[in-house]
Amino acid sequence: MTEEELKQFKAALSITTVAMDLGLPVVRGRCRCFFPTRHAHGDRTPSVSFSEERGTFRCWVCDDVRGDVISLVQFVKNCSFLEALNWLKETYGFLLRGAKPQVQNRISTTSSASASTMPNRAPASNVSLEQSAALVAKTAVRDAALEYRSPEPAKELVSEDERKKIILSFLKMLSPVDKTPAAAYLARRRIYKPIWDKMLLRTITDYGALNNKLKETYDLEVLKYVGLFSEKGNLRYYKHPLFFPYLDTKRRSFYFQARAIDSTVVPKELNLRGTVPFPYNVSALDERPGWVYLCEGVVDTLTFLGQRIAAIGIPGVRSFKTEWLPLFKNKSVVLCLDKDEAGRSGTEYLQTVFANANIRTVVLGDGVDQFGKLSMKEGEDINDWFGGKK
Numbered sequence: 001m002t003e004e005e006l007k008q009f010k011a012a013l014s015i016t017t018v019a020m021d022l023g024l025p026v027v028r029g030r031c032r033c034f035f036p037t038r039h040a041h042g043d044r045t046p047s048v049s050f051s052e053e054r055g056t057f058r059c060w061v062c063d064d065v066r067g068d069v070i071s072l073v074q075f076v077k078n079c080s081f082l083e084a085l086n087w088l089k090e091t092y093g094f095l096l097r098g099a100k101p102q103v104q105n106r107i108s109t110t111s112s113a114s115a116s117t118m119p120n121r122a123p124a125s126n127v128s129l130e131q132s133a134a135l136v137a138k139t140a141v142r143d144a145a146l147e148y149r150s151p152e153p154a155k156e157l158v159s160e161d162e163r164k165k166i167i168l169s170f171l172k173m174l175s176p177v178d179k180t181p182a183a184a185y186l187a188r189r190r191i192y193k194p195i196w197d198k199m200l201l202r203t204i205t206d207y208g209a210l211n212n213k214l215k216e217t218y219d220l221e222v223l224k225y226v227g228l229f230s231e232k233g234n235l236r237y238y239k240h241p242l243f244f245p246y247l248d249t250k251r252r253s254f255y256f257q258a259r260a261i262d263s264t265v266v267p268k269e270l271n272l273r274g275t276v277p278f279p280y281n282v283s284a285l286d287e288r289p290g291w292v293y294l295c296e297g298v299v300d301t302l303t304f305l306g307q308r309i310a311a312i313g314i315p316g317v318r319s320f321k322t323e324w325l326p327l328f329k330n331k332s333v334v335l336c337l338d339k340d341e342a343g344r345s346g347t348e349y350l351q352t353v354f355a356n357a358n359i360r361t362v363v364l365g366d367g368v369d370q371f372g373k374l375s376m377k378e379g380e381d382i383n384d385w386f387g388g389k390k
């Protein structure tokens, strides 16, 4: 395995998933230290935290307990680097570049009739290892732009239930988008009122008033802890006034993405701190047999919903979590990532992950669906294709 291949393999691994597979009870990105005797009360309040974005872990007390996914295996299994790497390769070999997706074997044993409906396609691009490592790096940068990075507070200030209640009440303080700049932004992208209402899109109309109301209602430290407020003590969404709540199957929401409507703002999106609980519009994963379109980002997902097409969204091309796979029961997936290098690299990754779970995928534009003639141009996304204006 070359250094680049190793980098790529590590980038494809979810450190939280690996931790759980190693038997560590990770709750809200934390678990107890591997050296409980070094801590007061045997580290009753977990001190080791995981960063899914960076692929690292660290103990807030023990200086030497930190590292990447390989060191994690070394710590837990008390083994060498090579032994740890071998264990990872055995356990997650399907993520290795060049690994044969299981679905290919499955296709070869099915009848030719059903096999003929599967697009017989070559990998999205034939690129050298060096090139693909560069793709992965680019993808990582793109996903990083989505992430909200701040030092995690060491102590749990409010319970998980309390945290959810605060997020819910925050979202209730926001306004519907009708007749606001957010509405104009959405309309330019050909996303209209039925979808605003269906997905409970919200916006901030008076930042100052909302900022004050929150400070009057909650303790400032709590507002920072749940991720709504910056370290400086203000509501984080000054430049990101359009809110996409992640509705669960009961249409409640404890997670959201905020979007800038001014195209000069970077990053375009801010995710709430913490783990993305499930894909956007998870209700489309209803266990009824059928196709679901998987898009990059909320805007593309809403674009499909406007066309009455069942779609779900992931925040970034590498943010798909393998623990979501059971949600895809009875579904086949049309992959609709952006037509660019990062999108292609993400598509290859998702093809492998779904194939390993025996979930059928096709790439949008490769045939089989009503968009058989679709061809997105280089650099386009779904919203562009449907005629949305940037």
Ligand SMILES: [Zn+2]
Pocket: 033, 034, 035, 038, 039, 047, 059, 060, 061, 062, 065
């Ligand atoms: Zn420790």
